[in-house]
Amino acid sequence: MKKVSFSILGILFALCIYAHCPAKVSILGDSYSTFQNHVVPDTNYVWYFADANEPDRTDVATVDDTWWMRFITRSGLQLEQNNSFSGATVCNLGYEGNDYSDRSFIRRMDSLGKPDLILVFGATNDCWAKVPLGKKGSDDLYTFIPAMDKMLRELPSLYPDARIVFMLNDEIQGDMRKAIIELCRDNNTACLQLQNISKRQGHPDKAGMLQISDQLTDFLHDNGCCRRKCHKQDK
Template identity: 40%
Template sequence: MKKTITLFCLLMLVLVPAPAQVRRTIAVLGDSYSTFQGFIPEGNAIWYYSPANKQQTDVERVEQTWWWQVIKQGGYKMGMINAYSGATICNTGYDDADFSDRSFVTRCRNLGNPDIILICGATNDSWAGVKMGEYKYGDWRRADLYYFRPAMAKMLNDIRLYYPNVDVYFILNSQLKDDINNSVVEVCRHYDVPVIKLKDIDKKSGHPSIKGMKSFAEQVLKAIK
């Protein structure tokens, strides 16, 4: 009898397929570099369209975006792509305008239910010349969030709070101001968030081209795999 039960159990182990590996979901919090028509929340400003505006980019298919390549090649699932062209991390935008409706610190709670969060930002903060402010890791006031360093800290604090046990990475663009670069590294170190520093990204009108997107994706995949 015991031999019969043992043989039956062994047979079941052979015949019953092992459960498929669960694919992890990636969410993106980004600016123009991560936009694509039809793949971001309605109302968010877009840089990459289909068909493309050839004067500003040669990227015209979603499959050419850095994040689509990361998801496809890495075997991940696509989650929320919350990207907004021109968005700053802090609430201050170009010409000292109030960008609190589109800033990263405002949008960081709207990322769905991911396993991995990729933050690609700080480019517009650098280009807009926003004020750095002081490093501040708690007791933020609304006025603090118009400065880069406290806004960066509040964003990562909220992500850690609202998305526990999620892997978070910050993707840092090349050719940004030293104050921005150093501040990103310092704040990310405080929240134990790895920084992926992009190198040699081919660009057109300041934005990744098809070639640049491919290199972008390769560098991100290498860092998160």
Template identity: 40%
Template sequence: MKVSIIGDSYSTFKGYLSPSSNPAYYPKGITEVTEVSHTWWHQFITQNQLRLECNNSYSGSTVARKQTANGSSYVERYPELGNPDLIFVFGGTNDSWQGIPVGDYQYSDWKEDDLLYFRPAFAYLLNRLQQTYPDAQIVNLINTGLKKDYKEAMETICQYYHVCNISLGDFEKVNGHPTKKGMESICRQITQTLIKQ
């Protein structure tokens, strides 16, 4: 099985991003995440004997488009995930941190300006992922510590689209980012949830 990731800094690792010009947060000494084998996704892929298709993660990126658009948002990057069997969506953190307006729930007829708001943008993202990769399983990951509106929006929208959603429990972080131990916890939580399905 081929795995693709659309993510932010949590899923980056220099030298393993596509496109390679995407800015990476990891490796980062203070987190002890200094090898690609320390990342949550590399652990998951290795332990389950899967193959990385594409890691389109971009440090600092939001799900929603921003007025100063540079093509970094999830709603702009979703077409570039290769030909995956499994897609991990790990986002919303920067939307919450940066206070992207939440907006209203909207499940169709999106216009460009709608994608500046989190709820319509996240719904658009899942809709487009399902349309673009009809044979792929999509798994959404929700970070800890998000503002309530963003977490609830993702849960509600995943339910609407019947997308597997994993709200992560606490894991170790430094400066808001997973440590080596935190990465192991993320991998373990994903594995435990998917095994139960």
């Protein structure tokens, strides 16, 4: 992938902000996007802790190691809200057939503040919990496809001025991956297909967090950093 130097990156994002492009970022996520004391509301479960990582979990030891803080810091953008919940599924069904309607993505998607850019990083737990795929057009929100479709359809109405990007975990494969890509296409949602992310115990480690940040940065530049015209500057 084409890389952009930090100095040029800062200039590009400054130009985007000056042109009223994304300045405030909100995250709708699961464990991959959590860190102790850095999610809203604070009752959301987290997976990354400052004092309980390696070797039990990963080497991510500070919030500055997370993919989202790396991205926000290097781009000069502002965090509006991080509404991430460890273990959460997109749909209302969770592990062992439990009701996750209190934490699902479709339950939390209306609580993101007033962002200019929304990064949705989910579906990993739907995959791991082996929730039923369901069918598009169904109103069964305890299945994946109807819930994912609802989320992608309603986010633009909830946040009409925000650019929305869905971040697809590289280990989600098969029919669920195909469904996500098709739903993003059908709902005109940008879909970042992450590649070869370093993980421990199924979760991004420090190297993986950097890879996610890098791939997100490249993706936004390659696809336009905002809904309005905002292209890279010629060298």
